[in-house]
Amino acid sequence: MAEKRTEEKKAVLPAKSNFSEWYNELLQIAEIMDVRYPVKGLYVWFPFGFDVRKRTYAIIRELLDKDHKEALFPLLIPETEFMKEAEHIKGFENEVYWVTHGGKNELDVKLALRPTSETAIYPMYKVWVRSHADLPIKIYQIVNTFRYETKHTRPLIRLREITSFKEAHTVHATWDEAAEQVKEATRIYQEFYRRLAIPTIVSKRPEWDKFPGADYTMAVDTLMPDGKTLQIGTAHHLGNNFAKTFDIKYEDLKGEQQYAQQTCYGISERSIAALISIHGDDKGLVFPPEVAPIQLVVIPILFGKSDEITGACRDVADRLKAEGIRVELDESDERPGAKYYRWEMKGVPLRVEIGPRDLKNNAATIVRRDSGSKETVPLDNIVEEVKKRFEDIRKSMFEKAQRQLKERIFNCNTLDDVKNKIPDGIARIPWCGGRECGLAMEEAVGAGILGIPEGESGRGNGVCPMCNKETGNMAIMAKTY
RNA sequence: GGGGCCGUAGGGUAGCUUGGUCCAUCCUUCAUGCUUGGGGUGCAUGAGACCUGAGUUCAAAUCUCAGCGGCCCCA
Structure with missing residues (x-):
């Protein structure tokens, strides 16, 4: 049950x-x-x-x-x-x-x-x-x-x-x-x-x-x-x-x-x-800090009544707000776990938890939405620690997304290759650039030619799969929205 | 453009084949109270729905038609 x-x-x-x-x-x-x-x-x-x-x-x-x-x-x-x-x-x-x-x-x-x-x-x-x-x-x-x-x-x-x-x-x-x-x-x-x-x-x-x-x-x-x-x-x-x-x-x-x-x-x-x-992921939204409506949520971990913890949370929230950070202090009457899920759904980049264990060490627990990593940082340095992580988050989100894109661009030489790869992403294939060939390629694989990309990925050596002419152009093909 | 599936509380669903047993099931949500509190606490009480219109019928969530809306596949 x-x-x-x-x-x-x-x-x-x-x-x-x-x-x-x-x-x-x-x-x-x-x-x-x-x-x-x-x-x-x-x-x-x-x-x-x-x-x-x-x-x-x-x-x-x-x-x-x-x-x-x-x-x-x-x-x-x-x-x-x-x-x-x-x-x-x-x-x-x-x-x-x-x-x-x-x-x-x-x-x-x-x-x-x-x-x-x-x-x-x-x-x-x-x-x-x-x-x-x-x-x-x-x-x-x-x-x-x-x-x-x-x-x-x-x-x-x-x-x-x-x-x-x-x-x-x-x-x-x-x-x-x-x-x-x-x-x-x-x-x-x-x-x-x-x-x-x-x-x-x-x-x-x-x-x-x-x-x-x-x-x-x-x-x-x-x-x-x-x-x-x-x-x-x-x-x-x-x-x-x-x-x-x-x-x-x-x-x-x-x-x-x-x-x-x-x-x-x-x-x-x-x-x-x-x-x-x-x-986004299975838990919901993930935002880079710059566009996140709420950049950080503070969650008090209470056992019975604890003015100390509540006070520490409010103090941290105020200090962060004073730095222009968009902070939400979640004092609602819910279990911490329920709060975690809710703020994760909303894509809040950082979560700061303060409980008895943290307070004893004059520290806070800080959790990243993008990676899920959990660390303990001294309360005195909280502002610097948060700012540092915001920059890290944007960088690593971009790197991760770039990696995922790169992994799903497939180099192809034949239209059969293209047809096989297109359900998974983008196919890169030589194309002479001609209209007839291009339209025939689109027809053959049931996907569109986006074009010849700028920079390195648009160049290469190969033969156009339709007219068999040598070409230095590489086109990218994909199913499009 | 062609084809298929679907529409039941705020969200997700059961019931539809074979009309009546449905003032409609379950989960979630919401409200109130107590309880609880380092990853969705538990209990009690309560609130909330058959897409719209027409038709068939003694009787429609269930069948028919149309409209509106949603999803999927193909071009």
């Missing part, structure tokens, strides 16, 4: 090996998202989840604010603007929600709920850009966007309302300068994900998979525990495609009118899906 109860309690959160169930249950139990909102594809941020979002987005803001300006454009886009760019329309027309009525009156010009904001922003850029001295413009906004997804929706990953779309839109004088900005964007995103201890792969998307209306698309991907990759950032070189349709021109040094060159790049709450999925 007692054993059975233990099993049932453990079964509250499904094992992470059952990723899909684990993910859905965790979002609910750990109070990230409430998935019970009665409209398909729309979900509710719990206050706790929203706190994680706030801290995560504070990082992206910090990184962008160095040389971008934050602005805010309207949610509604008139059909007349939305329909200007042919490629862009083709890419989004099946996913757009339309506002057709104001009260009982039908609108003369339908209004689109932005699926992305190019067509909301660029009519204004036409007005704002006059001279080369106005350039570059680097603006971002963090907004909700709407896409009528017909495939299966999934909280934080595939949504009909993306609640946390960070989109940047830049304007430059030259194509090369814009290309440099695209590189800069992927650098910013990698730094952002490094802070979240999430390893990434940057690659150039194949021609057939680029953003509608772009010259080319760079993408940032990561690997989820179930072996599928998740696109968690993109940067697009728009060339002067949109500048031509929206008539964005500047006067150059010689007094001639030139079309501007543009980029746009985005990140969404998929970043938080990755944060949760990559670090």
Whole structure:
């Protein structure tokens, strides 16, 4: 009977090996998202989840604010603007929600709920850009966007309302300068994900998979525990495609009118899906200290009445709070074990326990969420010991995640190899880069080509499995979300 | 886009095949009290549910249809 109860309690959160169930249950139990909102594809941020979002987005803001300006454009886009760019329309027309009525009156010009904001922003850029001295413009906004997804929706990953779309839109004088900005964007995103201890792969998307209306698309991907990759950032070189349709021109040094060159790049709450999925375990969430809503919980170990222990705990909590650490002192009337499980579910990076044994030695027990390691430290040094561990935790979380990603990139030479490895992760295979070959490869293995990765992993010597030509390019293939 | 499975308290479930024995089972949760306290303490009392609509029937959680919602597989 007692054993059975233990099993049932453990079964509250499904094992992470059952990723899909684990993910859905965790979002609910750990109070990230409430998935019970009665409209398909729309979900509710719990206050706790929203706190994680706030801290995560504070990082992206910090990184962008160095040389971008934050602005805010309207949610509604008139059909007349939305329909200007042919490629862009083709890419989004099946996913757009339309506002057709104001009260009982039908609108003369339908209004689109932005699926992305190019067509909301660029009519204004036409007005704002006059001279080369106005350039570059680097603006971002963090907004909700709407896409009528017909495939299966999934909280934080595939949504009909993306609640946390960070989109940047830049304007430059030259194509090369814009290309440099695209590189800069992927650098910013990698730094952002490094802070979240999430390893990434940057690659150039194949021609057939680029953003509608772009010259080319760079993408940032990561690997989820179930072996599928998740696109968690993109940067697009728009060339002067949109500048031509929206008539964005500047006067150059010689007094001639030139079309501007543009980029746009985005990140969404998929970043938080990755944060949760990559670090979480069978016990629940695991957060890097920087984004943890609660960074440390103090748990008194009481035997009968003990003002001494309570006092010591309060003192420690106060000292840590004074250092700006987000501390929770759990004096609730529960057994310590129950508290451990609860705070572990919430991903609190450090737990400090103080009981009679510790107090006798003027010490505290300090437990890491990521590794489970338990150590005794002197009470006098508690602040330094905690700070040191925060840095260790982020580092070792990143290293662990990097190791796990590396272990699941498989070098392949044949399409059969690829097919065998793809259920477990990412396949790396020579590819000539040609469209015909690429599409045939995707067809043959039933997975997508993410692209040719930046850096070493994108180079190698081999033959393209379709055309048998020698090539120095290595592509990566995977099942994608 | 095609196919399959499913919807019962806040969460997880039993009951549905063969309609009535169901003012609906069990676990968890929540509330109150006592007890307990270094990994989910125990006891007592109490609270809380058949997705929506239409239909069949003397009778629907159970059968039929539609809607809404969820999950899985294939393209």
